[in-house]
Amino acid sequence: MDDIDRKLLTSLQQDSRLPNAQLAEKLNISASSCWRRVKALEEAGIVERYAAIVNPKQMGLRFEAIVHVHLTRHDTEALARFIAAVQRREEVTECYATTGQADYHLRILCRDIDAYNEFLEGFLFVQPAVNSAQTNVVLRRIKANGPVR
CATH class of the missing domain: 3.30.70.920 (Lrp/AsnC effector binding domain/regulation of amino acid metabolism (RAM) domain)
Incomplete structure (x- = not known):
């Protein structure tokens, strides 16, 4: 994992509903590179799932x-x-x-x-x-x- 992966994980944890294009722009990388990184993090088990945070x-x-x-x-x-x-x-x-x-x-x-x-x-x-x-x-x-x- 490099710094871009860490920033990507932070962004996903803050808002996992960000479209890939916006996420890529935020990280200053291409959309295809961003998508590949997200998929790699999912496949490695680092991103376990996506969820909504509910106010109890x-x-x-x-x-x-x-x-x-x-x-x-x-x-x-x-x-x-x-x-x-x-x-x-x-x-x-x-x-x-x-x-x-x-x-x-x-x-x-x-x-x-x-x-x-x-x-x-x-x-x-x-x-x-x-x-x-x-x-x-x-x-x-x-x-x-x-x-x-």
């Missing part, structure tokens, strides 16, 4: 939290069941396995505190591998969806 509040999802999950069981089968269950829940928009005190960190979006309580009681706390969870309510976003450079 405009979708009625006014409650956001980061949940730190502590497991009691770490055997392969229990972990696989926990991960599969988390992947099926629409409230979980992101999930990370991490080092440190908590085993997993979940980003949760739902309509309100009542919906979040339903998520906890009806889903998270009934998972056999879950020992406990600590919730940090997001008061406001400072930075999100920043470009990868």
Whole structure:
């Protein structure tokens, strides 16, 4: 990857709907060269997909939290069941396995505190591998969806 590829990736992350001609002009390269570079980045797996960034509040999802999950069981089968269950829940928009005190960190979006309580009681706390969870309510976003450079 060279500097043009990096600038191309930054531009795509800012607005993936830019027409190829505009993108090429912005990078001061030919349209055909730009198209080839984009295709090469896609084929290399650097560009995984294109997506719309949605405003959760405009979708009625006014409650956001980061949940730190502590497991009691770490055997392969229990972990696989926990991960599969988390992947099926629409409230979980992101999930990370991490080092440190908590085993997993979940980003949760739902309509309100009542919906979040339903998520906890009806889903998270009934998972056999879950020992406990600590919730940090997001008061406001400072930075999100920043470009990868």
